[in-house]
Amino acid sequence: MDDKLKKLTGKNKNDYEHAAQEMIDNADAVLFKELIANDDFLFDFVKQNVAQRIYNASVSYTHLR
Numbered sequence: 001m002d003d004k005l006k007k008l009t010g011k012n013k014n015d016y017e018h019a020a021q022e023m024i025d026n027a028d029a030v031l032f033k034e035l036i037a038n039d040d041f042l043f044d045f046v047k048q049n050v051a052q053r054i055y056n057a058s059v060s061y062t063h064l065r
Contacts, residue, residue: 001038004031008053009046020050020057 007015008023008031023031035050042050 002031002034004028005034005038008035009042009050016049016053017057020053021060023054024057024060 004019004022008019010016019031022028039047
């Protein structure tokens with residue numbers, strides 16, 4: 001598992017907020033592809049957390065534009 005994916009799925013708020021924001025800001029398709037590839041290995045609550053993190057980053061990105 002890539003370091004960015006570990007941060008995105010992890011518990012450290014600074015790490016996961018930064019990883020989600022970078023994913024949105026940079027349109028990081030590689031990270032998104034890795035997230036999808038690891039779908040079977042992630043618990044449902046982790047998937048929900050990641051979805052919320054990406055959503056929050058996208059809302060933040062939209063408001064900055």
